[in-house]
Amino acid sequence: GGNDTSADSARPPLPAHPGTTASSAPPATGAADSALPRSEPVRLLIPEISVDAPFTDLAIGDKGQLQPPPAGDTNLVGWYAKGVSPGEKGTSIIAGHVDTKTSAAVFARLDQLDKGDKFQVRRADGRRATFVVDSLETFAKDEFPSDRVYGDADRPEVRLITCAGDYDHKVKDYTDNLVVFAHLA
Template identity: 75%
Template sequence: MASRLSSPVEPQSVTPLQGPRSGVPLFVWCVGILVLALSLFGGHGKPSGPFDPSAKPHAAAGLAPSSAARPAGKHLPRSEPTRLLIPKIDVDAPFTELAVDAAGKLQPPTADDTNLVGWYAKGVSPGEPGAAIIAGHVDTTISAAVFANLRELEEGDQFTVKRADGRDATFVVDSADTFAKDDFPDKRVYADTRDAEVRLITCAGDYDHSAKDYTENLVVFAHLV
């Protein structure tokens, strides 16, 4: 899948628009996805060292695989995701690959397309054993974005990832939690898992104008059914 990433653009003099949360302006891109994703590589906002592009998230974070000696539960072989369907919040979005830049930062999906999600392509694909990482914007300068209503997902809700091999991977939500940026549970979100799981990630909380970042991240935890 060809990457459609764009260089990060820092929000400047953006006129507030009506967004998914009352009183919260819309910005060019969700800085929080970058800061959150950096914990994949052992840092909190700063890269901790050279990134190994062949490493999975748990290895890059220095976490020992929890399932190395155990058989995985229900799972599918590796295949690129092509589309994310979340009926409850009317999401029907294509995927783009998310890559790491020279500074060790995971780049967010382009802000030019409000209906686009990205997956960390050097990690596991949705349906493989492990925790697949899927990120999307909550808003842009144009309008609410693909994950504007992600906070509405609850335990038991289902969503589907369509895959390049023609198989559909259906996941059920286990929980949806919001974490402060300075107290993010790296191991809980990124640690290797025996079963096929997914983390849906976006920004949450208030927008801190001095830090030019959202104060929190929303993570939806789900497993393959």
């Protein structure tokens, strides 16, 4: 999101159990479907768009929407900590602001990623999970495909989510969400 983060009613709802939370898969060996064990993400590194950002935990709000990271830090991303960690089998959710009231934010250039671009998540266990971008898609917030974006995957995947479209001054939020779909390399 961006600008004013108090209006969470326009944010896409998270299903009751996005992704999976347990994995008995062995450590990654380089194969695309090799899952990593659970470990909290520490930093998001996207060289293509100059992102080097720390993580914070995100939760679900009263209305069933994923709460955005605090707007006070423009270089901060959040992950849904009760879901899958980046690199685990399933779908991990990472969100960041496109801007704030004062400046551009961590995902200001997220729309510049292309299919095939790579990014990394540095994890608390010391490993780096490398992901490959599959696609970028923009969805109207009132038609957000929650099942498609948040649904469980049979391999380690990540969704990078930010606001997009026009800024609606009445609701103090953007009209769309940009979602980057990616899988573990």
